[in-house]
Amino acid sequence: MQEDPTHPSEPYRFSASSVTVRCGGAVHITNRSTTVHTFSPSHGGFRDTGTVPPSAMRTVYFFFRGSYGFMCHFHPWMRGTVHVV
Numbered sequence: 100m101q102e103d104p105t106h107p108s109e110p111y112r113f114s115a116s117s118v119t120v121r122c123g124g125a126v127h128i129t130n131r132s133t134t135v136h137t138f139s140p141s142h143g144g145f146r147d148t149g150t151v152p153p154s155a156m157r158t159v160y161f162f163f164r165g166s167y168g169f170m171c172h173f174h175p176w177m178r179g180t181v182h183v184v
């Protein structure tokens with residue numbers, strides 16, 4: 100998660116909006132911004148990180164094949180998709 104100064108109306112984004120991970124694998128999230136974020140499922144499929152403070156890291160595991168949308172609870176324009184293969 101990073102600040103994007105080139106898009107002032109959308110100051111935060113996920114630094115990879117599309118991620119591919121093997122079944123049983125993990126996605127590592129690092130909050131490189133100066134505010135809180137979450138890595139939350141749009142429609143289920145994985146565990147919500149809850150609030151991630153600045154500089155904190157979280158690991159989310161994926162146990163079922165499929166495509167899962169993710170978003171930030173606080174900044175709903177922050178979105179992306181994890182593909183579990």
Ligand SMILES: [Cu+2]
Binds near residue numbers: 111136171172173174
């Ligand atoms: Cu956020």
